[in-house]
Amino acid sequence: MAPQGDPILEVRDLVKHFPLTQGIVLKRQVGAIKAVDGVSFELNRGETLGVVGESGCGKSTLAKLLMALEKPTSGTVKVNGEVVDLHKGSNLKRFRRNIQMVMQDPYTSLNPRMTVGDIIGEPYEIHTEVAPKGDRRKKVQDLLEVVGLNPDHINRYPHQFSGGQRQRIGIARGLALQPEIIVCDEPVSALDVSIQAQVINLLERLQNEFGLAYIFIAHDLSVVRHISDRVAVMYLGKIVEIGKDTEIYDKPSHPYTQALLSAVPVPNPEGRETRERIILQGDPPSPANPPSGCRFRTRCWKAQEICAVEEPLLQIRPGTDHESACHFAEVHDVVGAS
Amino acid sequence: MSDTLTEQKPVKPPKQKRPASLWSDALYDLRRSKVFIIAAVLIAILVVMSIIPGLFSPVNAFDSSTCDLTIARQGVSSAHWFGTDNLGCDTYSRVIYGARISIMVGVFSTLATTLIGGLLGLLAGFYGRWTDTVLSRLAEVFFAVPSTLGALLILAVVGRDNAGIWTVVLALSVLAWPMVLRIMRAAVMSSKSQDYVVAARALGAGPGRIMQRHILPNAVAPVIVVATMNMGVFIAAEAALSFLGVGIQSPDISWGLMIADARNRFLQAPEALLFPALFLSITVLAFVMLGDAVRDAFDPKLR
């Protein structure tokens, strides 16, 4: 899908630090977990931006910030050119109609005491202007049909459905307000393998049908490649590389992206003995105390003195065609893609 | 492209006996619990007894004209199954009519503590921060007072002349709500962080809707358990306070009061003490058993 017109979502220098405090009565701050530390990107209408990274890289906090569920320490989120202000009720309400989310765990994301009809209909009760009362039940049934469930099951409870079906219910709830953007936070990772494809296909079909733009957050690089038009790779609260899916997967230039891609098992045993594998040593450092300069340098095989001193900016580097935050960025195809 | 997206039938509606939700699981367990059935039958009888005591006793014990001083302190007979008391009133009918006060104290104290403790617990757990700090500290102050002693003190201050069912309810509730607050607060805090609450916030739901639709229905189970158990505790406490002379006052009929009246002639007429004591024990036991059964049914760890 080619980008068209102005971006629908603009994120500028977004920062979220969670303070670490000590003491019970008199709390004093002793540090901060730098969960998201200066993230900027744009999302175009109808486009899918994949966000990948390992646990602790800040991708889930990023999702919460985009949904205005957490207050950013600094930075802005703009939707259709308008800055989202958490303190202005009307602004926030309009914003929520336009951006919705699909969560990871279909077992905990639906209230077990509510019927499917009440769950999917709740958005209309909150945003009463979207649908007059009499139409709501019909609208909920239409939504059930759209996500491939039987509209007659409107009075059932979540526990009467399987994991994949519950994820469809969560998707229907996200669609109810006809948003332009949906933030998907690991939407298939809790599902069985044979069900994942059903949900991925559903998300793609809905995108085509309703012109949705997705932020697709996942740790599974194969799924992200499949669904994304562009991909951002995160490490310790920062984007280290961002580009079109082909640029990231076939021409990765940041060492972390290369290591990440080479670690993904390919479901094809042919040539497995000769396939290049970059095995990173150790664990990611703590986001409370990230390394100076480049955050990846402690695990990087290319690290030089400059990496400890100077933070590499996310920019287009010589010899590459997309942005990468590495002083020594160099295209190197590790996946051996066709 | 939608051909791969075949319309799906939900999992067979559980044709097995039970669906897997907490409430229906609990109901399923309760219906099969002997303890619950015995307790429920006893409580049903007691409730009917307190509403229409006339069903169980032909003599209206609330009417003092039914007492006859000439037949005071008689033993067990066919006319007076449990004998008569100091004033010549029929002990059997007084025991039956005494159920009303016990049940009322139990029900109203439980209602008051559950409403106050539940509401404050909900607010403390939901808003956290200083709301929680203030409410929790306040609760701890009350919690620190031993409840029977505290109630005794309150009633002593109120004085005998003003004492009655409502002062007893007040005295018991004032000291017992913090327990409900603690339980409610813990339950709210755990359901507050659930994904479906996050999802509701993302939809723009306000705090009122989130509490009412999403948190309360998922947090009330432990409070219900405690409330049931408290019912028996309050009934026993009322009897104790009345026995000590600071609770219910004559001419109101209370089992505690009857036991107090009969204690001086226990050796001559044990029935005057034993029958109200027996009813009291059965009532307390019934509520404690009910609470036990309800707790077991709601506790997923016991499955």
Place this chain on the structure above:
Amino acid sequence: MKNPSVDTHLLPADSGTIGTEPLLAVDNLHVEFTTRQGVVRAVNGVSYALNAGETLAVLGESGSGKSVTAQAIMGILDMPPARVPKGEIRFRGTDLLKLSENQRSQIRGQQIAMIFQDALSALNPVFTVGWQIAEMFRVHKGMSKKDSYTKAIELMDRVRIPAARQRVNDYPHQFSGGMRQRIMIAMSIALDPDLLIADEPTTALDVTVQAQIMELLAELQRDSNMGLILITHDLGVVADVADKIAVMYGGRIVENAPVHDIYRNPAHPYTKGLLESIPRVDMKGQELYAIKGLPPNLLDMPTGCAFHPRCPFRQDNCVTDVPALHAISGTRSSACHYWREVLDGTAG
């Protein structure tokens, strides 16, 4: 590194079967659970075999019976509610199911060891990791406290926990997920088992850590020639490390084959569907093939072939007849009436 001087084998090595008898042979194993809703037949006649030094991947989704089979081999099923009404588990020729609990616990840990998905809950939070690893040597080998600690540090080095000597007195929660899994692996290989069962060992871990752990497992296996059963749902991990694969569905094995054969040309519609339904990091696919429908409900299994409600190759007899595991070649078998058509790729 197998130490031949330590003879911990309690089983007679006589039987003369070594060489012909595989290290482990599961034969027509059935496991059922009695639940409130009825009897759940979790494992329904599963057979597979494994030789020393080999890696067998048992592939399946949740509820396929892959973990229950492993727990039966390990002898850690809760009985009741579990029951093994039929079948044999022969380890070096001896049927484990016929042994007493005492004999089995001798084998457990010393000859067959297991690692789990969730290392945090498998480790005891109130003891240091060094104490827990050393315990293996104290209990099973009667070593002194000092010697067992020395061995524990050696093992931690061997599974490449950095600064093992300093970290031996740390508690499990002080380690990252990947490091905890290494500690689990250290404990499991402490007594040089002949067979290691790894139940979803990397599912909870990030990809870069997963790569580290899989590399470690492969290396340990090379050094000690142990047999490895890898239980997973991840077709990528399987392709990377397995020698042969048993695909499970609804408590049965539906396909059994060497790893290259299965990925080149699957002989069961379920395997075929799975392979076509996963997105791949090495190519941008078009729309994914999606296996329709839902995994079977173990309380209410479909008649005939358990996969028939979701199968594009279905014919009438699939609804009524349970397909046997047909031998396709010496090393391959498929439990599909129409395996020939599946191999040819001609959907019915």
